Amino acid sequence: MKKNPALLVYAFAYLAFLYVPVLFLPLFSFNDSRFISFPLTGFTTRWYRDLAADGAMLHALGNSLKAGAATALLSTLLGLLAAKAVTRYRLKATGAALGFISLPLFIPDIVLGISLLLLLGAVGLPQSLQAVVLGHLLVCVPFALTVLVARFEGFDRNLEEASADLGETGWMTFWRVTFPLVLPGICASLLLTFITSFDEFLVAYFLSGTEATLPVYIWGQLRFPERMPMVLALGALILAASVALVILAEVLRNRGMKRTRVGA
Amino acid sequence: MFGLRRNPAFPQYPAASGDPMADRQNGQGYALLAPTLLVTAAALAAPLGLLAVYSLKTQSGIGFAAGWTLDQYVFVLGRESYRVLFLRSLAISAAVTAATVLLAYPMAYFVAFHARRKFLWLVALTIPFWTSYLLRVFAWKVILGFNGVINSGLERLGLIHAPLAFLLYNPFAVVVTLAHAWAAFAILPIYVSLEKIDRSLLEAAADLGDGRLRRFLRITLPLSMPGVIGAAVLIFVPTTGDYVTPELVGGTKGTMIANVIEIQFNQAGNWPLGAALALAGMALVGVVAGLLVWSARLAMRAAR
Numbered sequence: 340m341k342k343n344p345a346l347l348v349y350a351f352a353y354l355a356f357l358y359v360p361v362l363f364l365p366l367f368s369f370n371d372s373r374f375i376s377f378p379l380t381g382f383t384t385r386w387y388r389d390l391a392a393d394g395a396m397l398h399a400l401g402n403s404l405k406a407g408a409a410t411a412l413l414s415t416l417l418g419l420l421a422a423k424a425v426t427r428y429r430l431k432a433t434g435a436a437l438g439f440i441s442l443p444l445f446i447p448d449i450v451l452g453i454s455l456l457l458l459l460g461a462v463g464l465p466q467s468l469q470a471v472v473l474g475h476l477l478v479c480v481p482f483a484l485t486v487l488v489a490r491f492e493g494f495d496r497n498l499e500e501a502s503a504d505l506g507e508t509g510w511m512t513f514w515r516v517t518f519p520l521v522l523p524g525i526c527a528s529l530l531l532t533f534i535t536s537f538d539e540f541l542v543a544y545f546l547s548g549t550e551a552t553l554p555v556y557i558w559g560q561l562r563f564p565e566r567m568p569m570v571l572a573l574g575a576l577i578l579a580a581s582v583a584l585v586i587l588a589e590v591l592r593n594r595g596m597k598r599t600r601v602g603a
Numbered sequence: 604m605f606g607l608r609r610n611p612a613f614p615q616y617p618a619a620s621g622d623p624m625a626d627r628q629n630g631q632g633y634a635l636l637a638p639t640l641l642v643t644a645a646a647l648a649a650p651l652g653l654l655a656v657y658s659l660k661t662q663s664g665i666g667f668a669a670g671w672t673l674d675q676y677v678f679v680l681g682r683e684s685y686r687v688l689f690l691r692s693l694a695i696s697a698a699v700t701a702a703t704v705l706l707a708y709p710m711a712y713f714v715a716f717h718a719r720r721k722f723l724w725l726v727a728l729t730i731p732f733w734t735s736y737l738l739r740v741f742a743w744k745v746i747l748g749f750n751g752v753i754n755s756g757l758e759r760l761g762l763i764h765a766p767l768a769f770l771l772y773n774p775f776a777v778v779v780t781l782a783h784a785w786a787a788f789a790i791l792p793i794y795v796s797l798e799k800i801d802r803s804l805l806e807a808a809a810d811l812g813d814g815r816l817r818r819f820l821r822i823t824l825p826l827s828m829p830g831v832i833g834a835a836v837l838i839f840v841p842t843t844g845d846y847v848t849p850e851l852v853g854g855t856k857g858t859m860i861a862n863v864i865e866i867q868f869n870q871a872g873n874w875p876l877g878a879a880l881a882l883a884g885m886a887l888v889g890v891v892a893g894l895l896v897w898s899a900r901l902a903m904r905a906a907r
Binding site for chain 1: 628629631632633635636638639640642643645646647649650651653654657706707709710712713714717718724726727728729730731733734735736737738739741742743745746748750751752754755756759783786840841843844845846847851861864865868874877878881884885888
């Protein structure tokens, strides 16, 4: 393949377009000024200290962690069951079922959030963290399913048949053969669905009620200019944590793929 | 990530039937699918049904008037201001889609055909996508704002003497912000379709005397069109319904469908009108996206 210097320059310019706007968040989060503008006035960690002392923020963080963990566990569990059904059985309705399950990805978040809010009202339930989790499941299950189906497809199903032939029951075969082989996919699914839930704003905005999640809390802060530096500090921390999680997920997924390819 | 039906990870097996063993097997398979289908039915189908029911009502105080009516739809379709709103939302999303796909294509091409460490590039390109959506949009408000990064930076450099007011609170700001926020959704599908291209086709074309440009136009571009169409749909559909970006950087001239829907449910308290707007908006986006895919397929068939 020939070298193409123009394309290489473009690639790095594109990377800059992706990264520079995002990197303004950490840059100004260390700037000793309430105004987010040049010139930079001096280095400070004050905004981070303010942040650590903000009770409402910490409560919202706790809510987001809870909702994220519940969403990740439930959507991965549902994805696991559905992925097994899709890859191990010859069902007539597979196509229709997958279409239905992935439908939420084609519906605007505002419609998902508002229609769930209407449902809560109709059955007389209050807005709550549980309602947020239900909404997030809609968006996260298709992600979990995609990751897990790829894993189920990725290993030799003769291993499962061999286990059955050797007298293991269905559950033991799942536990001792299928589960370990699918484990990297499960980990990747847990991380991706957690991040998706943790980051989701609009559905949570309608369903969280008094139990604001972190994005809902941030949205409330954006109206107050004097709170901006603190929001930037929070953004910088979320950025760092997300990057760490995504890299972890990618490494896990990649390692899992390689091991199966060599093993099977 | 999306378009699961056409995903090669979901092969469509021929269904077995008549055989009692196979029937029992089928039962187990459906039992495994049932919990997921139930959750989707409870959290998606039921609420959407409710939305459809409410759109046929009329608001009366804090409740609904008795009886059923199509008044909301007549109102939505008849009002000039809603027509403008729908058209503006579609135009902004179309501009976002075109800009995102055009900018992403050379990048995906570079990774597929020229990059040595493809995995590293792909991770580097997707990382910003996983950082908080809200804060990525907010970052553009900081950049484009009246006292923001661009204005204060240019003033500092002595290039301008007064802040440029045209940067923020208009459709242009919405397009730039969304093109940045959705970049990964264009790069990945285009990259996948480019990566699938059989390289021997390119060599054959070169052997038969085609130059680089002809090779690109006759082989690479047509074969990557499925990725381009996929990316276009992936971006067009959700950006038309985006709420955060027009709310933060759009101003009054950049208001889109979702912002008006939200107003009906919160400040205005007219749920039936909000429901009708939501369903009409979804139908419109569905029809436009369908037309986009259909015309692109026709064009591809004609080119062949």
